[in-house]
Amino acid sequence: MSPLAFHIAAHLTSDSAGVDHKAKFGRYVNEQPDFARSRYMPDLVRDNITDVARHEFTLSPPATPADQDPIPRGNYREFWLDALESEPWDIYSIAEAMADRFDINTGWAFKTARQHLNQLVLQARMRGYREQPLAGRRFRWSGPEADHPACAWIQEQVPSEGLPYHKLVDLMQEAKQRFVENPPASTHVVHDWCRHEIREVR
Numbered sequence: 001m002s003p004l005a006f007h008i009a010a011h012l013t014s015d016s017a018g019v020d021h022k023a024k025f026g027r028y029v030n031e032q033p034d035f036a037r038s039r040y041m042p043d044l045v046r047d048n049i050t051d052v053a054r055h056e057f058t059l060s061p062p063a064t065p066a067d068q069d070p071i072p073r074g075n076y077r078e079f080w081l082d083a084l085e086s087e088p089w090d091i092y093s094i095a096e097a098m099a100d101r102f103d104i105n106t107g108w109a110f111k112t113a114r115q116h117l118n119q120l121v122l123q124a125r126m127r128g129y130r131e132q133p134l135a136g137r138r139f140r141w142s143g144p145e146a147d148h149p150a151c152a153w154i155q156e157q158v159p160s161e162g163l164p165y166h167k168l169v170d171l172m173q174e175a176k177q178r179f180v181e182n183p184p185a186s187t188h189v190v191h192d193w194c195r196h197e198i199r200e201v202r
Contacts, residue, residue, distance in 0.1 A: 036091040036117075038084075044128035045121055052123045053080045058186040059119065062104060062112040071102050080120065091117060115193055122197045123188045129165060129198070138162030141171075143196030150179035151196045162201035169198075 038046070057080070061071035079101055083094045091113055099109035129139075140162045146152035154175050158168065172190050176183040180191045190196070 038088045038090065041121070045124045048124035048127040048131075049120055050081065050084050052120055052127055053077065053084055056123055056127070058184075059116050060185075062098075062102070062108060064102070064104065068103065080116070084120070118195065119184070119186060119189050123186065126169075126188050126198060129200070134165045137165065138201040139165050139168050139198050140201050141168065141196055142199035143194075146196065148179070148191055148194070150175040150190045151194065153179060154190070154196075165198070 041049070057077045059076065059080070061073060061076040064070060079098065083089055083097060091110070094117065095106065095110040095113040098104065098113055099106045102109075104112075129137075138161055140158050141151065141154045143151070146155055154168075154171050157163075157171050162168075163171070169187070173187065175190055183190070184192060
């Protein structure tokens, strides 16, 4: 079932049917991601994430069922600015606030918040890298075992010593063209629900 179908089913099915019980803010089998709480953020990310939300925002609002009005992009951007400027934050408080503000199912809100926070963290990390001298530095495509052909292909192209930043970014764009149908608008994300990111080789 797709995330939107899951969201719609939760609206149409009674609570006794068990829809979304285990998905309450994602507290189940999925391990908490390392970007889940602001206090875990490295300075590189913390110093840039609100600027990314303010100046580089490319996220599409979560889809809503046919009986609800679409969420305006400007409102969604303001939501993220409010959330990220309210320290300390965590993925669960953001998901709860998203569900309340936009009247969407909590499980769908968590899935969306997790994906979009991951994207904002990645953009903030890349913005931080770009603000520093890049000459002589090497980077890798970091994350769990790749379950998407685009990320697997990128990892295969990167030697153990890493690649210059801009070469790795070029590989990301090539992977999107090769392997991803309807890729995310952001230059910084290869595919939806991607859990990989650029990390410096040290």
